[in-house]
Amino acid sequence: MSDHPSQALAAFAAQLRYEDIPPAVMARAEDLMLDWFGSALAGRNGRPVQCIESFARTMGAGPGGGAEVLISRRTTTPLFAAMVNAASSHYAEQDDVHNGSVFHPATVVFPAVLAVAQANGASGRELMTAAVAGYEVGIRVGEFLGRSHYRTFHTTGTAGTVAAAAAVGRLLGLTPERMLDAFGSAGTQAAGLWEFLRDAADSKQLHTAKAASDGLMAAYLAAEGFTGARRILEGKQGMAAGMSHDADPARLTNGLGTRWATAETSFKFHASCRHTHPAADALLQVIVAEDLRPEQIAAVTAHVHQGALDVLGPVVDPRTVHQAKFSMGTVLGLIAQFRSAGLNEFDEAYADPRIVALRDKVTMALDDEVDGAYPARWIGKVTVTTTDARVLRARVDEPKGDPGNTLSRRELEDKALRLARFSAAATDDEMRAVFERIWHIGRTPVVGHFLAPGETR
Amino acid sequence: MSDHPSQALAAFAAQLRYEDIPPAVMARAEDLMLDWFGSALAGRNGRPVQCIESFARTMGAGPGGGAEVLISRRTTTPLFAAMVNAASSHYAEQDDVHNGSVFHPATVVFPAVLAVAQANGASGRELMTAAVAGYEVGIRVGEFLGRSHYRTFHTTGTAGTVAAAAAVGRLLGLTPERMLDAFGSAGTQAAGLWEFLRDAADSKQLHTAKAASDGLMAAYLAAEGFTGARRILEGKQGMAAGMSHDADPARLTNGLGTRWATAETSFKFHASCRHTHPAADALLQVIVAEDLRPEQIAAVTAHVHQGALDVLGPVVDPRTVHQAKFSMGTVLGLIAQFRSAGLNEFDEAYADPRIVALRDKVTMALDDEVDGAYPARWIGKVTVTTTDARVLRARVDEPKGDPGNTLSRRELEDKALRLARFSAAATDDEMRAVFERIWHIGRTPVVGHFLAPGETR
DSSP states (O other): OOOOHHHHHHHHHHHOOGGGSOHHHHHHHHHHHHHHHHHHHHTTTOHHHHHHHHHHHHHSOSSOSSEEETTTTEEEOHHHHHHHHHHHHTTSSOSOBBTTTTBOOHHHHHHHHHHHHHHHTOOHHHHHHHHHHHHHHHHHHHHHHHHHHHHHBOHHHHHHHHHHHHHHHHHTTOOHHHHHHHHHHHHTTOOOBGGGGGGTOSHHHHHHHHHHHHHHHHHHHHHTTOOOOTTTTTSTTSHHHHHOSSOOGGGGGTTTTTSOGGGGOBOOOSSSOGGGHHHHHHHHHHHHHHTOOGGGEEEEEEEEOHHHHHHHTTOSSOOSHHHHTTOHHHHHHHHHHHSOOOHHHHHHHTTOHHHHHHHTTEEEEEOHHHHHHTTTOOOEEEEEEETTOOEEEEEESSOTTSGGGOOOHHHHHHHHHHHHHHHTOSOHHHHHHHHHHHHTGGGOSSOOOSSSOSOOO | OOOOHHHHHHHHHHHOOGGGSOHHHHHHHHHHHHHHHHHHHHTTTOHHHHHHHHHHHHHSOSSOSSEEETTTTEEEOHHHHHHHHHHHHTTSSOSOBBTTTTBOOHHHHHHHHHHHHHHHTOOHHHHHHHHHHHHHHHHHHHHHHHHHHHHHBOHHHHHHHHHHHHHHHHHTTOOHHHHHHHHHHHHTTOOOBGGGGGGTOSHHHHHHHHHHHHHHHHHHHHHTTOOOOTTTTTSTTSHHHHHOSSOOGGGGGTTTTTSOGGGGOBOOOSSSOGGGHHHHHHHHHHHHHHTOOGGGEEEEEEEEOHHHHHHHTTOSSOOSHHHHTTOHHHHHHHHHHHSOOOHHHHHHHTTOHHHHHHHTTEEEEEOHHHHHHTTTOOOEEEEEEETTOOEEEEEESSOTTSGGGOOOHHHHHHHHHHHHHHHTOSOHHHHHHHHHHHHTGGGOSSOOOSSSOSOOO
16 A cells, blocks of 8 residues: 555554563653643643533433543543543643644543543553554654644644544554544544633633544544545645645654654643743753842843744733743743742742732743754743843753653652642542552553542443 | 624624524524434434444433434434534535535534533524524634635534534523633634545544534533633634635624525535536536437536535545535536436436446536636536537526525425435434424424434433
């Protein structure tokens, strides 16, 4: 059969085996799953998450269905478990991100595969192989769609639908041809617009909820013989034709089987939009080095890439905690005030007059070097002017959480504990039991529930 | 409040009352509902429809939920009833179409509102008011998105999501502000690409299934307080920004409350893509006038608009009944052979060597007059060359089924009976009982089930 890019990518996802994945990549995938788990719990009390859980209860089955809604510890069918867990895990802005694709893989991939694995009694290795298939596909689709796509579309919603389809398709054992069908049905459902940012609306969690559940639907339909477009990504009336001006089909198959994009994925350290992290790290560096107090700061310029201006620019006066996570001024203000921009700092202080005052001292400026390196590298550069007229500059080449500056398993556990405590979704003891299970997921014969009681059907 | 176009349209939908709708428009809405009902039954045995019904059974509730899946006579929650009925009613290519927007309203609006009306015990007037709200919104969104959108996107999938949200939102009694939220959540889910046509894939029914169920979800979420972008249609990172080059915001509010787009909607007479109908009518005219036998035809040129070339052009060798409905050659071949291109002719003869031979005598040519009038008017023009070298021309200014050349209630009933017989989804007696209920829907205190037994919860 001819091997066009969509087809090659689908065949890769369908044929990926646990043994093909280098141990270091699989270990990183376990790290990513644990990191995701904390984020899934962190969204428990978010109003948009609760709305989606309420909808899932109204429209879904009663108890039974085999898949676990982590925030409520109930079971339902995989469609609704994927939907709610995906909404929840993108709420706290603490889930992982792949820099080159500007795509958040965990929040769409793990909810979909965990739900299906639980419902179908899959093994840990099947679960993790499927997750890696989802990461590898979604990241390449995001890279393929390019920067022009990201200017208007939330790549995690669009590429994420294909990622979830690939992951679930692998778990369902789709043939390469059926996987291509799943891609077709996923790509033609792919959606998610940035317009909501301007109003601090709740769409971000809807995007991940729908990417996970729509991708899952695409894979289930393909298993039933429902066909899809064979060139949904690169075809003349496909995703790139409709939603990108700079798509590069070569990105779809870049290093398949040799380059492991999964392992390029970054953990989030600050509880804010990833576009704020490089500047936050740079500011933290200068504040620590000079031992600056907040009142010594007269002005901060964050030197950023165009994508940061596109996503963060509309947020000038954040009215919610969530919107504040997209405010460069708020993030840098929290760093200046607390030397930390975690969930608690956002929750308690985003509207504090001290933070608002600091926020209004921050401006963003497009920087040619930063923009040129993006999205492959996310360089952080700031210029701080002090009240005594000193001009201080700082830069970081790899923000905290990137592969070259990553979090240890201990740091990941600490982060997950903090996230679970923040929402009171699980006790420390429960979390430690979860950690043990995830660190040994490769030897788990049947992936069961993590927090929900046994099947109540 | 400022009255930007999205907001004005949302306010109109939220505030529309039964008494505001002229009786002639409401009578036409009843015609449209009856016409839709036949289409919903006609898709019963379609493989893609069965796949979606199977998925709905796997992921949905057991019995109960209050909403009726027409093809299987089971009840489920409104989400899944809307999903399956919308898939089914777009299968036979017999559902209605609005010319100016190139949008099929019934297949996304009626499944969504009927499901919710049944589940919530709404009255017939509430149902019909909501349906008209959905038509008026969806048609204007389709017109707004324009021709550039339709070149890559299936408007019935994209505008259809907003239409379903408007209709369900009206039925749920959303305030204008909440309706705007529903628009935001609908528009950011809007999707549907034409790429599937090239492969005769099953996506068309997925698009309508998802438009109806995603729009429904948007409205339910809005009722719970889930917020959406306030300018999802016309905003800088909204639908038009991402998916259109010629969007005109003035179309969104064109004649709200005075121009009734619902009544502009056309019924389909031939069982094929609407883009084939003008030429089919013109060919039928010349064949009847000249009493041409098929073997007298040497060549046929269909003079068409660009949209017909975009949608029908890729279909050169149809491999399925469904794909044949997008083949101008097949449609004109059936007209030449049988003087009819109905469901039975397609089913029995689309691959008949006589039809294939006629198909290969048909070419399409872009026509400036036809293209200039489109999409407001769908002019049909053909040139037929006979084997004895006569050149015959015919034109129709308004194809059969358009408002100025519409179907009577008797013709609509006959069409619905044929559709139900085709799929054996209901007996003639059952259909006649359905007709009585729809013709009196305005006096129905509670919209119940049409074919399913009473609630089995």
